[in-house]
Amino acid sequence: MDDKRRAELGTKLVMHSKGPRQLALEYNRYVINGMLFRTLSRDEGKTTQNSGVCVPTIDGNTYYGKLTRIIEIEYYDTTRYVLFKCDWADIKINKGYKEDEYGFSLVNFKNRIHTGEQITDDPYVLSSQISQVIMLRMKGTQIGLL
Secondary structure, three states: OOOHHHEEEEEHHHHHHHOOOOOOOOOOOEEEEEEEEEEOOOHHOOOOOOOOOEOOOOOOOEEEEEEEEEEEEEEEEOOOOEEEEEEOOOOOOOOOOEEEEOOOOOEOOOEEEOOOOOOOOOOOOEEHHHHOOOOOOOOOEEEOOO
8 A cells, every 4th residue: 555545534433533524414205226125104194115125144134124314424534325214124034024825925924023122222224235125015014925
C-alpha cells in the first residue's frame, strides 16, 4: 500500500472513530442495486409489495424479514450507510420456516427473532447485504410463501 492510500485510510479511520453525525435521515422507500424497497407501512394498500427481504449468511442460512424502517447515517467524512430495520422470522425448522413439496420457502412471522428486546438482538442490516423477496400471505395464516 502506498503512502497516499495509507493516509486516506488513516483519515477515514479518524473520521469514523468520531461516530456518525447527530442527525440521521429516515426514508419510507429506497432504491439500491436497482431494486425498490419500501417499508411495510408504505406497502399498505399497494398492489405491489416491496418490503419482503432476505439475507443469506456465510453458514448457509437465509434469514427472512419484513422491512420496517430505512435509516441513513452519515459520518464526518461524508461516508453514508443505509440501515434496514426488519422484523425477522425465526428460521428454525418447524418453528418459523419450512419448505413445501415444490421447494418454496414457507415463513411464519408469528415467531420472530431479533426483536430488540434483548441487548444481543440486532434487527438492523446494511442495505447492501439484503435481497428482495416476494411474499404472499396464505389465507387465514401468518405464513408467507417465498
